Amino acid sequence: MRAPGFWHREPGFVSALLSPLGTVYAGATRRRLAQGPRVRVGVPVICVGNLNAGGTGKTPAVIALAERLRDRGVAAHAVSRGHGGSLTGPVLVDERRHSAAQTGDEPLLLAAFLPTWVAQDRAEGARSAVAAGAQVIVLDDGFQNPGLAHDLSVIVVDAHIGFGNGRVIPAGPLREPVGAGLARADLVLSIGDETGQARFADRWGAAVPVPLVTGRLEPLPTGLPIKSLKVLAFAGIGHPEKFFRTLAAMGADIRATHALSDHQPLSDTLMTRMLREARAMGAQVVTTEKDAVRLPPALRSQVMTVPVRLRLEDWGPVDAGLDRVLAARGTP
Template sequence: MREPAFWQPPSSWLSRLLMPLAAIYGEIAGARMARKGIVVGIPVICVGNYHVGGAGKTPTTQALVALLRELGEAPVVLSRGYGGSLRGPVKVDVSRHQAAEVGDEPLMLARDVTVVISRDRVAGAALARSTGASVIVMDDGFQNPAVAKDASIIVIDGDRGLGNGRGLPAGPMRAPLDLQVARTDALVIVGTGRAADGVARQVAAKGAPVFRAQLAPDTASLKALHGRRVLAFAGIGDPVRFFRTLRGAGVDVAAEQAFADHHPYTADDIAALLAQAKREALTLVTTEKDVVKLRGLPDTEGIVPFAVTLAFDDAAALRMFVMERLNIARGRASNRSPDGA
């Protein structure tokens, strides 16, 4: 799915026309979020979005995994496996699974951390715990009430913000903003843009921390692209952010090709990209998430993956937040009686 233009401001007649449907969707989504989730026995930290589309959730998940390991934890990522055919629960095996089976984001993450996919999140949490997890990092699922969360960290792109701020299908919001803010334990704003300042003030007003973070390009990726003009392509939630990150890192982006989020690449797609790159003397570059979808396709060896990491402006404050939430979660568990009361 590619995000429709009317989801971004200014408001359009089509967005206004869809507002009655958005009101109904919001009521249903809000009631669903209010349900009590199952306590799975180990801390659960959810990394989510208020809206559909990309914001930086995957690099935030990677950064959180790294932080948890520094704290001596054994994190396991739990994902629904969006875009994959397997229902799970199943542990992702990078040597055996394809993106079409488990989803592109889980397959990418599984190169560095144990990942479990499951449409049934409670069953997925049970499998994650059986692998030796001391904490579950839930990749998405903020609006899903199945599993009780000990911390919900919401990610927003600082340039994109919340679009027109309206609910589906009139806008990109997954549920009414006030209901989502009420369940937010921390907010991460990616980039230097100010489009998320309004919601940041709402989150801060309820006493939750707001963290700023920047995408930092990998040194090896920059070296591979030094002095080259590139054709950048991406099938992610926000391809423009990827193109902007490349240019911000000094990469000479001569051409762009945006595909829909989770786009399943075909041999014809690659042949067309290669033909354009050859015709215009360009180097092909794409995201790490897209690279995992290229496995098994011909003539992809020369495509450069552009790796990024998320660097927090106040890493110490994030570390303190995570430690506090883990301590609270384990304190609750120790005070809970054997029968679950």
């Protein structure tokens, strides 16, 4: 399902009409968050969440944090609900044994970088991770979940989109009002290019009461001949156009694009159709890492994957947050 266009425009008639339902949704979120007390599991919990429904760049942010913690010699485990997967957990994801249909695509991707647990009950997932040796839990999403206490909360936002029209679902893209959400946050991470960052700062900068960290997604050098390559690109992420812009910036000759729904299953029928279309125009099918883990195994060799990594302009505020929570919990 694609987000309605009015979610990302200045509030108008439709968003005003739906605003009372947004108030109901926000109230439900507020009541859920009031449940407590939240569970502590004996190690720091870093929540990488968002205020927007849909993708903002949480998965690259989790990977970047995991690598930062690894460089400090800290054993971090990720915990995720596994959106779209069939497992209820707690289950430690095994890339060799599990499929995206079981775990969800994000946990399967994360498992290549750090031990990753799928658990419908995040507190149970965190306990299992600690029992397996985790010194820090990196929570993939869960900012609006009341089950687990957070020691550091990072709100990730797409710089180009910001917080949309500032309204709560269904009047806008937000899970809760901006003020209420950022009041519980420790950091805001805005991901995007210079144009997007300027737009976010102009529209939302004054509303951010915590340190604002900026970063961008950069293609990982793989040696693949992407420049001038004729491609058919598809993406089933929160905002597929971000991937298409990345390919264009890399110099790819984009002949066709297919924007799929976030987490959309990649059936044999769908992939056969796109591969046939690509062959007819002499193009290579290209997709994201997150989509690649959902590909039918027999077709993976026919699709080129373009990985990206998050690069921060300044790690200082993030490192300061990590120092604080690790010192408070006695973690090295």
